[in-house]
Amino acid sequence: MCKLGINIDHVATLRNARGQSHPDPLEAAIILKECKVDSITMHLREDRRHIKDKDIFLIKDKVDLPINLEIAPTEEMTKIAIDLNPRSVCFVPEKRMEITTEGGLNVKSNMIKIERLLNLFSSSKIKVACFIEPDFNQIDSLKSLGIKILEFHTGSYADAKTTKIIENKLSLIQEAAKYATKLGFDCHAGHGLNYKNVFNIASIKEIKELNIGHFIIGESIFSGLKNSILKMKDIINSAKK
Numbered sequence: 150m151c152k153l154g155i156n157i158d159h160v161a162t163l164r165n166a167r168g169q170s171h172p173d174p175l176e177a178a179i180i181l182k183e184c185k186v187d188s189i190t191m192h193l194r195e196d197r198r199h200i201k202d203k204d205i206f207l208i209k210d211k212v213d214l215p216i217n218l219e220i221a222p223t224e225e226m227t228k229i230a231i232d233l234n235p236r237s238v239c240f241v242p243e244k245r246m247e248i249t250t251e252g253g254l255n256v257k258s259n260m261i262k263i264e265r266l267l268n269l270f271s272s273s274k275i276k277v278a279c280f281i282e283p284d285f286n287q288i289d290s291l292k293s294l295g296i297k298i299l300e301f302h303t304g305s306y307a308d309a310k311t312t313k314i315i316e317n318k319l320s321l322i323q324e325a326a327k328y329a330t331k332l333g334f335d336c337h338a339g340h341g342l343n344y345k346n347v348f349n350i351a352s353i354k355e356i357k358e359l360n361i362g363h364f365i366i367g368e369s370i371f372s373g374l375k376n377s378i379l380k381m382k383d384i385i386n387s388a389k390k
């Protein structure tokens with residue numbers, strides 16, 4: 150079985166657009182629990198553009214599901230993660246001006262920084278992963294840091310437009326997952342996955358967990374819009390009776 154973590158950041162994006170409390174990421178987290186999803190994924194960005202500190206602590210307190218917290222590899226974020234004590238943390242690269250996480254973390258060129266942060270986790274039970282491109286050199290760097298979980302960035306595969314490029318990007322992920330598994334890694338994957346492209350990734354037997362956000366939150370508008378309109382019409386019509 151492939152586990153599924155749902156990234157609920159974009160519920161907060163919509164809430165923040167109004168600066169009020171609806172839609173509430175806590176309500177989304179409760180629905181995840183009802184759907185027996187395996188974990189709640191949240192990315193606490195340095196600019197707090199979607200999920201905020203109070204969301205992650207409230208959800209941890211109120212919803213009995215493992216939390217996978219995505220953070221930039223910084224001391225500030227690591228301290229918040231240790232305070233929260235989620236099941237797992239995934240280090241992701243972060244640039245302030247990017248719209249979303251563009252590419253994996255360059256572990257190789259951040260070895261000293263990541264090693265220092267890993268030491269901060271040493272007395273906790275939090276599992277630490279890194280979000281990387283399907284690249285053997287990056288996997289080797291994680292191995293030398295003693296990290297045992299990795300998440301492959303599937304963005305290049307998801308964005309590929311021609312069959313040839315899609316196949317090429319898919320085979321990079323397949324080969325990297327085989328290589329990492331042989332080295333003892335637990336392999337996860339995510340980014341840009343949707344109904345059309347998820348099957349190929351979920352078919353890779355070495356990939357044990359997927360984290361999916363934007364598409365599910367976006368798609369839920371269309372699967373729920375009709376009900377929301379009909380419910381509003383009912384209330385309005387009942388007021389005129």
Ligand code: PXP
Nearest residue numbers: 250280339340341360361362363
């Ligand atoms: N996994 C990680 C580490 C991420 O940073 C993200 C968001 O970029 C996702 C999964 C989910 O990506 P998406 O929202 O495109 O499904």
